Amino acid sequence: MTQLKADHLHKDFGGLTALVDVTLEVKSGERRAIIGPNGAGKTTFFKLLAGEHIPTSGRVYFDGQDITHLPVHARANLGLSHTFQRNNLFFDLTVFENVRLAVQHHRRLAWQMFKSAGSYQAINEETEKILSQLGLSDHRQQLARHLAYGQQRSLEVALALATEPRALLLDEPTAGMSPAETAEMAKFIESLPRSLTMLIVEHDMDVVFSLADRITxxxxxxxIAEGSPEEVRSNPMVQEIYLGTQSAVKRHL
Ligand SMILES: Nc1ncnc2c1ncn2[C@@H]1O[C@H](COP(=O)(O)OP(=O)(O)OP(=O)(O)O)[C@@H](O)[C@H]1O
Ligand SMILES: [Mg+2]
Structure with missing residues (x-):
């Protein structure tokens, strides 16, 4: 079943056209990688899906519902969550507080509404579970600003997961990470439930080819190309764009 659909999406920024007639359907539970050179429009595409940009024309559907003009938080409430290239953390709060706020916000419980220790505990437990999944438990009392860059990226994914999404958009989750951190993050993403629909923008072709069911x-x-990793890998246009420019891709072609 199609969960996320982009229908003839077009985005102009003033005189610059960033996205041209992009139509794409992602099935429920599918893991789709979006690849392309710098400036290809990948982040713009994600921002249209997530609600950070409104398309110049075209529509976005989630579970068959037209969400083209819904704000970001309304899409998150429907189960569509995202992380972006730039950091989006509360740097002066601890790791634990960052995640707890996201969990709490998702459950729509303002602090003053806490009546029972039960709900307070449930939120703390959920927070601990997410921290542990991302290997951040040992850093729970550290301020977000004091985390290593790779850990900040992991924390961003933790915040996205706190909303219990059914579909997750990951824009370069391994950007700026060391090879060890990249491998760790790839392993984590791989370990997420198969029921979670995932769209991932990623420059690391090892991650792309090991994770994706399909690639656009x-x-x-x-x-310019869409299909299984094998199909995209053997596409002449993809080869022409990548060959000689990125050795990591070259290895896979
Ligand atoms: N807010 C904006 N205003 C004007 N132009 C923009 C804006 N956002 C993106 N662009 C332009 O749109 C084009 C696509 O940018 P985008 O960030 O989507 O590319 P990308 O594929 O994510 O690139 P990268 O791999 O470097 O992250 C680029 O030419 C960029 O300069
Ligand atoms: Mg980008």
């Missing part, structure tokens, strides 16, 4: 390649805002 963007170039100058257009879809």
């Amino acid at each position: 390649a963007l170039h100058y805002g257009q879809v």
Whole structure:
């Protein structure tokens, strides 16, 4: 069943066209990688799906519902969550507080509404569970600003997971990470439930080819290839764009 659908999406920024007639359907539980060179429109595409940008034309559907004009938080409430390239953390709160706020917000419980220790405990337990999944338990009392860069990226994924999404958009979750951190993050993403629909923008082709069920390649805002990893890998246009430019991709082609 199609869970997320982009229907003829087009995005202009003033005179610059970032996305051209992008149509794409992602099935429930599918893991889809979006690849393409710098400036291809990958982040713009995610922002249209997540609600951070409104398309110039075209529509976005989630579970068959037209969400084109819904704000970010309304999409999150429907089960569509995201992380972006830039950091989006509360740097002066601890790791634990960052995640707890996200869990609490998702459950729509303002602090003053806490009546029972039960709900307080449930939120703390959920927070601990998410921290542990991302290997952040030992850092729970550290301020977010004092985390290593890779750990900050992990914390961003933790915040996205706190909303218990059914579909998750990950924009370069391993950007700026060391090879060891990248491998750790890839392992974590791999370990997420198969029922979770995932769209991932990733430059690390090892991660892309090991994770994705299907791959869509963007170039100058257009879809130039889509299919299984094998199909995309052998696509002549993809080869032409990547060959000689990124050795990691070259290895996979
Ligand atoms: N808010 C904006 N205003 C104007 N132009 C923008 C804006 N956001 C993106 N662009 C332009 O749109 C094009 C696509 O950018 P986008 O960030 O979507 O690319 P990307 O594929 O995510 O690239 P990267 O791999 O470097 O992250 C680029 O030419 C970029 O300069
Ligand atoms: Mg980008």
